[in-house]
Amino acid sequence: MSEPIVILTEEPLGADDRLNIERLVDGGDARLLVLVPANTERHLLVDFLEHLSLLEISKAFRELISHAPDPADERAQATETLATSLAALEGLGAGVVEGEVVDGGAVSGLVAKVRETGASQAVVITRPHAVADTFHTDWANKAQDQLGIPVLHLYAGSGFIGDS
Helix, strand or coil, X not given: CCCCEEEEECCCCCHHHHHHHHHHHCCCCCCEEEEEECCCCCCHHHHHHHHHXXXXXXXXXXXXXXXXXXXXXXXXXXXXXXXXXHHHHCCCCCCCEEEEEECCCHHHHHHHHHXXXXXXXEEEEECCCHHHHHCCCCHHHHHHHHHCCCEEEEECCXXXXXXX
16 A cells, blocks of 8 residues: 545535546545645635635625634535535545544644654645745644645635646
């Protein structure tokens, strides 16, 4: 069996994401490990600017005045995202797709899992984040800086590759 591929996602993976991972595996027998952060550690100002950049004016102001999310709700949503993602990737690579909800920072969880498993590849799947992507502060760039291995950044539900 070849080295595992560690996948960090903030979004439930679907058919398009499965196709992207299938192309990456390319018939190999790599074990797939999916990580979903319990808390995406989003920043209020960055989120506000991202919504404005995408012309989501009402959403920007609605989230600006909303209260902080409940940790139990975040964990439940992460667990649901993980279950959906595992189902979407079922049968790829070695055929057994494993996953876990990561507590603490998303990037630190990815780095720890890559080092623990000896993975030679990591994949970060997110929705576009205009500010973080522009200034190279997105998860993929942060992980690549720490790991020194290729980190593929894909946008959820599309074939678009982020700039990492």
